[in-house]
Amino acid sequence: DFMMEDTKSFHLVQRFSQINDTDEIDCMSNSMDDSVWYIFETGNSDGDKPFAVNWNLMCDYDSRITKGLLRWKFAKGEKSSGKIYANEKTLKNTITYCKSFLDCRRELYTDTSIDELSIEELKKIIRRINPGPYKYESLLRGLRVAYDEGYCTHGVSVDLPKDLSRYLYRDKFENEKLYKTWLKGGSWGNLPIATGMVYLSDCIEIIEGDHNIFLVEFFRIQKSINTVPLKYLFCNHRDALVYRDIYSEPDFICLSENCKSGLVELSNLFLRYGYTKVNRLNKKTLRRMAITTFDAALITCLMLTGVRLSEIASIRKKDIKDDGKGNYSFISKIEKTHSGMPITRTMSGVAYEAMKMVVEISYRDNVDDPVFLQTFTSGYYEDIDKISTVTITKDSLGKRVSDLYSKWISIQSKGVKEYSPLNSSSHSLRHLFASVAIRRFDGRVFDNIRRHYGHAYKNRYTKSYVETKYDQDYQYAAEREYINEIIIDIASGEEEFYGPVAMQIKKRIDEDHRFLSLNEFYEAVGDLSEEFERIVPHEFGYCVPRTKEIAKAQCKDKDTGEAKIWEESSIKNCSKCVHRLTHRTQAENIVRIAISHQNFVDNSPVKAISDLSKKIVKQCDSILSEMSYVSEK
Numbered sequence: 001d002f003m004m005e006d007t008k009s010f011h012l013v014q015r016f017s018q019i020n021d022t023d024e025i026d027c028m029s030n031s032m033d034d035s036v037w038y039i040f041e042t043g044n045s046d047g048d049k050p051f052a053v054n055w056n057l058m059c060d061y062d063s064r065i066t067k068g069l070l071r072w073k074f075a076k077g078e079k080s081s082g083k084i085y086a087n088e089k090t091l092k093n094t095i096t097y098c099k100s101f102l103d104c105r106r107e108l109y110t111d112t113s114i115d116e117l118s119i120e121e122l123k124k125i126i127r128r129i130n131p132g133p134y135k136y137e138s139l140l141r142g143l144r145v146a147y148d149e150g151y152c153t154h155g156v157s158v159d160l161p162k163d164l165s166r167y168l169y170r171d172k173f174e175n176e177k178l179y180k181t182w183l184k185g186g187s188w189g190n191l192p193i194a195t196g197m198v199y200l201s202d203c204i205e206i207i208e209g210d211h212n213i214f215l216v217e218f219f220r221i222q223k224s225i226n227t228v229p230l231k232y233l234f235c236n237h238r239d240a241l242v243y244r245d246i247y248s249e250p251d252f253i254c255l256s257e258n259c260k261s262g263l264v265e266l267s268n269l270f271l272r273y274g275y276t277k278v279n280r281l282n283k284k285t286l287r288r289m290a291i292t293t294f295d296a297a298l299i300t301c302l303m304l305t306g307v308r309l310s311e312i313a314s315i316r317k318k319d320i321k322d323d324g325k326g327n328y329s330f331i332s333k334i335e336k337t338h339s340g341m342p343i344t345r346t347m348s349g350v351a352y353e354a355m356k357m358v359v360e361i362s363y364r365d366n367v368d369d370p371v372f373l374q375t376f377t378s379g380y381y382e383d384i385d386k387i388s389t390v391t392i393t394k395d396s397l398g399k400r401v402s403d404l405y406s407k408w409i410s411i412q413s414k415g416v417k418e419y420s421p422l423n424s425s426s427h428s429l430r431h432l433f434a435s436v437a438i439r440r441f442d443g444r445v446f447d448n449i450r451r452h453y454g455h456a457y458k459n460r461y462t463k464s465y466v467e468t469k470y471d472q473d474y475q476y477a478a479e480r481e482y483i484n485e486i487i488i489d490i491a492s493g494e495e496e497f498y499g500p501v502a503m504q505i506k507k508r509i510d511e512d513h514r515f516l517s518l519n520e521f522y523e524a525v526g527d528l529s530e531e532f533e534r535i536v537p538h539e540f541g542y543c544v545p546r547t548k549e550i551a552k553a554q555c556k557d558k559d560t561g562e563a564k565i566w567e568e569s570s571i572k573n574c575s576k577c578v579h580r581l582t583h584r585t586q587a588e589n590i591v592r593i594a595i596s597h598q599n600f601v602d603n604s605p606v607k608a609i610s611d612l613s614k615k616i617v618k619q620c621d622s623i624l625s626e627m628s629y630v631s632e633k
Contacts, residue, residue: 068152
């Protein structure tokens, strides 16, 4: 029984309490020959209590492949041995997917090594498993990279298609529409982009509400030396002291000087915001106000940073930083791609303000407290021990996020409800991040959301999150979805796009205008979008290079021939590039750039700078003329 082949993968993993011989832990190196590995949980405060993986429950061939994959994924470059940090659930899922793949490989191709499998044979294995969308694409890519980099002696050796999901599953469906519907049942496609933007806009509006000024000031006083016992602020059977003529009250005279100062401050604050004997503020109302802001901040941070729930739960008050120069960051301790080691993540001012708001709305001032812990309830004020650190779990946040969306969608208009799922998850919010980021200069993105994403095109924040945060399959799918939207908009004439790419698309649509059905139209759109390499947003337009014409890019490196889309993009290069696509809503940005360079022309004493600026102004005028744009200013 101990060596049964059909043992489920979760039997491989044992928690610390289930490990019989804990003395072995210090001497185990997690090498390829070890029969037991000890993995340290990334979010475990008890760093000396790992969980175990018992490789005796897997055959030697499969275990070595799986070990190599885990070392590549979690071991920070240590190929042979060494300590490993991983989230237990993530590691279990990785082993589960890998074991299912290897079991199915043995069933279909018993005598064929994994590195000898063709791309079509890999497809048959995945189709036999019959998973949901986006379940095994990352596994195949991981097995390929782990094999190439020497972590595995056997692994996937064939080149994998860029759009792996399409290759694996598209021919299962009668048409493109059914295929895309199936894809949207996956984790990242659950929440439509339009719904997400409305949801996010509502949350930001709450965070920017005037009631938060009251909350921040109230909790500032209550965390200071002038704190006031709640019985003087909230009293059910009679008017609380804060509403009375406090200077003549015996209760006031008996208070300490600090408490008197605090009560005077709070009395003035209550009056300023309309809380009087007639309209009293009670604990329930205060809590409801704080919860509303807390929830809006939680959703905003998930959508504007793209972090996992485990990361959100791990962020402490001391982890959020403002360098005073407009750069904001937080320390993340639960990052899958960094093996649980603390890393610094940049974030925008909107996300920073949301986190800061939650930090300030609290009775506690302990910098080691989690940011997203509801320390604004009266229980935390009455807690004598305000020094000890409290914790929060991602599971409690996960349920809250799901419930919040369900409540929000329930009060939306009929049109929004028909277009949107009735339920969603934190994972959908996280993955919505990249889709919105790609559109951050799009006129259809609400101003307060575009403000969040409106960083300079070379900004470290934008590049690191949009280009590298997501796995290759998701990033490709998000970009492909937007390119399809643009092609359909250009074909319909509903959106005003300009530039060489828009002209190419219009020409192709005109040439292929005879579609027999709507499904064939979408098929043609999908085929046309495949001709484009990717889409990269800039404030003055989009770079949408065609694969066959990538060498024509103006940002091409003269020595290597590589298109430096991020590094060398500028109005100077992109305005005359064949890969430029500009939307009418970006005209104001181009005007602003032209005005800035015209100032150089008028004021710079350096002729070389002046001449360069003249060229840029001329290029801006050319784009604006193409749009027939007339400034309203």
